């Protein structure tokens with residue numbers, strides 16, 4: 001099928017049929033990944049292939065935004081981690097990142113990406129493939145590749161949580177759970193946002209010219225700059241599920257964030273969309289607030305898994 005060419009998530013079985021039968025075979029998906037990269041500025045396409053604890057294989061690609069400064073780009077590894085988050089994965093075991101244009105060499109992620117990976121539970125145990133042409137290569141842990149690092153706190157990225165946000169004012173009137181409002185999709189995204197350092201969660205929902213929607217949420221890094229904005233996160237969904245569509249097919253966008261947030265995305269989001277989306281793209285911002293009553297329905301339980309401390313957020317069921 002034509003849409004198989006745009007596949008960013010593979011079940012273990014599907015990956016096997018692509019030749020990814022064991023860790024050293026992750027490179028078998030690299031040319032597929034690299035072909036999906038969008039690098040109109042550097043022309044340097046990067047692919048990343050990763051295996052999650054579920055056994056599924058995820059792809060990541062670099063995405064550069066034409067006309068915008070380089071720091072707005074999405075690195076292939078950031079794309080892959082966001083892809084994990086959008087698919088409710090819990091972590092990452094293995095990673096292979098291309099470092100040559102022929103897809104024969106694999107290396108360590110850049111410093112920013114190594115630090116970004118740190119936000120996940122068990123990040124130090126992620127095994128990263130180092131390999132050049134004609135050799136099998138070897139795996140090195142992130143612990144080895146990032147010896148002196150900033151350590152994140154808790155909760156960690158990919159741990160289930162709910163920011164308990166509700167839309168402010170009349171926008172917050174209750175909708176059915178299967179409503180088609182873009183603002184409700186952006187709110188749901190904001191509720192998944194990972195913003196433990198500034199408590200400024202945000203989410204974005206985009207719609208294309210066929211009425212198909214995509215969403216993503218702001219992901220922070222303890223080291224600040226490796227953080228990924230909510231527009232970029234929604235663009236990951238757009239690239240992963242949009243069957244190769246161009247950003248100029250984005251016709252409607254909603255951002256949800258807190259009013260007077262310590263970190264506001266509005267100005268940056270508008271600037272990015274003014275530059276890359278359809279010329280008449282409709283951009284709306286809805287504010288939200290932390291619903292303390294909703295929050296009281298959750299408790300955070302310290303949890304130990306594989307000897308590592310973490311937190312589990314559970315909903316309290318009241319009779």
Ligand SMILES: O=c1ccn([C@H]2C[C@H](O)[C@@H](CO)O2)c(=O)[nH]1
Pocket residue numbers: 039042044046061062063064073074075076077108109110111113
């Ligand atoms: O770890 C890295 C380093 C760079 N890039 C991308 C960013 C930019 O688009 C291009 C050139 O730096 O490569 C990645 O995807 N991952």
Ligand SMILES: [Zn+2]
Pocket residue numbers: 075076077109110111112113114
């Ligand atoms: Zn990087």
